[in-house]
Amino acid sequence: MTLDFSRPGILPCQAIEALIAAGAVTSATPFDADQVQPASLDLRLGARVWRVRASFLPGDRRVEERLKDVAMHQIDLEGGAVLEKGCVYIAELQERLKLPPGLLARANPKSSSGRVDVFVRLLTDRGLAFDDVAEGYDGPLYLEIAPQTFSVLVRPGTRLNQLRLKAGEPPRLxxxxxxxxxxxxxxxxxxxxxxxxxxxxxxxxxxxxxxxxxxxxxxxxxxxxxxxxxxxxxxxxxxxxxxxxxxxxxxxxxxxxxxxxxxxxxxxxxxxxxxxxxxxxxxxxxxxxxxxxxxxxxxxxxxxxxxxxxxxxLTERPERLYGEGGSHYQRQGLKLSKHFRVWPEG
Missing domain, CATH: 2.70.40.10 (Deoxyuridine triphosphatase (dUTPase))
Known part of the structure; x- marks a missing residue:
């Protein structure tokens, strides 16, 4: 597939897969088979997370440099670790970007994260805003995690947020x-x-x-x-x-x-x-x-x-649509996250 970003729009799954094949999106471990969604890419936690005393934006510095100012201790996620409610953490993500010119990105929590009140925001080196990835960004990705209501158990590979890649600035329809x-x-x-x-x-x-x-x-x-x-x-x-x-x-x-x-x-x-x-x-x-x-x-x-x-x-119709392979949230009404069994009758 030829990578052409001349048409403004959100990239569909086949374009995201082409970016992965071209090395514009890489990962510390092999990508999961279901990681690419119809118009987004799920991001996965890496092996390390830091408990921090305050949230921050990197500004003109790298995230790793800023962590030295706010980190309280480091946690190894291998085998699983509990992130306590009311605390703030910074985690490294497995994915890394090397975006070509004309391409930028925006992140958002996954539905399953939002529905258990886990507040997450993407951080990039020298980033001036949460969740926004600058055009042509080349560097690692980090995630701020702040469980609000429930303490949560996570591991390397846990997916808490997703990335939407954009060519230019698509018009609001x-x-x-x-x-x-x-x-x-x-x-x-x-x-x-x-x-x-x-x-x-x-x-x-x-x-x-x-x-x-x-x-x-x-x-x-x-x-x-x-x-x-x-x-x-x-x-x-x-x-x-x-x-x-x-x-x-x-x-x-x-x-x-x-x-x-x-x-x-x-x-x-x-x-x-x-x-x-x-x-x-x-x-x-x-x-x-x-x-x-x-x-x-x-x-x-x-x-x-x-x-x-x-x-x-979108820049073109995606080859896969939401819910085609089954989904916890297609045909939903009022529904809790996928972590819970169906609410009992009566």
Whole structure:
């Protein structure tokens, strides 16, 4: 495949695989067979992580140099290690970039990370912003990890975030509002403060009742549901609207207005082509909203707009669509992360 980045857009899976074959994306260990998604690349933890006393941006220095100022101790992930909630860590990633001119990248947490309230941000050498990779970047990748509600068990190879590669600056095709569903039945879950450890490589292996409290719809004066968000608590909610991503586009969920400042919605914002579409056999998928309040209680009402979906074009149609090989989140409604068994009936 000829690498041509003259057309602005997000790179599909076949272009990402071509970059890997050309040595523009390398790894300390062989790539996993399912690591390349329809329009993104999963990134994997390396063998070392540092407990740090503060978050930082490298600025005009390398991450390794800045670590000397803030590192408290180093942890070897071989065999697994627990990252404690309320602490901040910097981990080396297995993947490394050597991007050709005209190509840049942006990272985002994976859905499974956001749904267990693990806040992650990508760091690059001499980076001026989290999650953004400059055009032509040549260097290692690091990940800031801050578990908020649950302590988590990780290992080398654990996937917490993903990378979307872009040619130029793709135009925004459209923006759609996303409202919250609070009308009837169980409308969400609230994380339990004193739960156990979540093994992030163990799928369907945790009893959700040990980690989550279900929330039932509450109405007032004949109006459909509302939910009072308590400061410092973490909630899993769902969008009122179904989300569909055309096969030649990708989308990112963004805050409705950063100036609102009362709550943060959706840590993990990437939606791959084919999510929720008939062609990918998954019509009717909802967007799951990861919600955390800040300093004051906030009253959400059913249908209230809480986020926006921004659509961008791909450089070409991907050879694989989201959910074609099976997915935990295709056809989803309100759903916890893949680490948990289905919520019991009754």
């Amino acid at each position: 459209e923006t759609r509002s996303v409202g919250v569903e609070l009308s009837e039945g169980i409308i969400g879950f609230r994380g339990r403060r004193h739960a156990g450890i979540i093994d992030l490589d163990r799928e369907d292996g945790h009893d959700p009742r040990d980690f989550w409290e279900p929330l039932e719809a509450r109405s007032r004066d004949g109006r459909p549901g509302e939910l009072l968000l308590d400061p410092g608590e973490f909630y899993i909610l769902a969008s009122m609207e179904s989300v569909e991503i055309p096969v030649d586009q990708a989308a990112e969920m963004t805050p409705i207005d950063p100036s609102v400042g009362e709550f943060r919605v959706h840590y993990a914002g990437f939606f791959d082509p084919g999510f929720g579409t008939d062609e990918a056999h998954g019509a009717g998928s909802r967007g799951v909203l990861e919600v955390r309040t800040h300093d004051t209680p906030f009253l959400l009402e059913h249908g209230q707009t809480v986020a926006r979906l921004v659509y961008e074009p």
